[in-house]
Amino acid sequence: MTGPQATDEWRALRIGFAVVAALLVAEVAGWLVYRSVHDAPTPLELTERCLRREKLLRTGPVGEHPIARGAGGGALATRVEDNGVVVSIAESEREADELAELYLRTGRKIELRLDRRGRVLYEWELLRRPSPTERQTMYDCWYE
Numbered sequence: 001m002t003g004p005q006a007t008d009e010w011r012a013l014r015i016g017f018a019v020v021a022a023l024l025v026a027e028v029a030g031w032l033v034y035r036s037v038h039d040a041p042t043p044l045e046l047t048e049r050c051l052r053r054e055k056l057l058r059t060g061p062v063g064e065h066p067i068a069r070g071a072g073g074g075a076l077a078t079r080v081e082d083n084g085v086v087v088s089i090a091e092s093e094r095e096a097d098e099l100a101e102l103y104l105r106t107g108r109k110i111e112l113r114l115d116r117r118g119r120v121l122y123e124w125e126l127l128r129r130p131s132p133t134e135r136q137t138m139y140d141c142w143y144e
Helices: 004-038 043-053 093-105 133-138
Strands: 075-079 081-088 114-117 120-124
Touching: 004 114, 043 075, 043 081, 043 093, 075 133, 081 133, 093 114
Parallel strands: none
Antiparallel strands: 075 081, 081 120, 114 120
16 A cells, blocks of 8 residues: 555554553653652561461560660561560661670570571570471561
């Protein structure tokens, strides 16, 4: 096909592509603005939400727990299968090492009750190692 009809079809096709490209640019720009304005939840908030919504556990503050209160990523307390646990979230591996060292200096058979996984330290209440199901409940609710 040649002539004026072919030219009109190509013009319509180019206009269609331009509209689709403009919509795509607007969508990406909107997504970038939304992402910069809305803060993502912290690992502590995600952990707490998971424990409450998915595991149906109560969570609360750690009170006057000096080591947990010093954790840069925050801390919370909960109870899993009748075993209380304080969760301390460090902001870095180095901070997690420092928190673990502070815990170990307290004594109180802490090596049996302290569990570390990456940047998270779990101090269990009972003077025994936590059961695999207790640990797994907490591990299920950790977000990097």
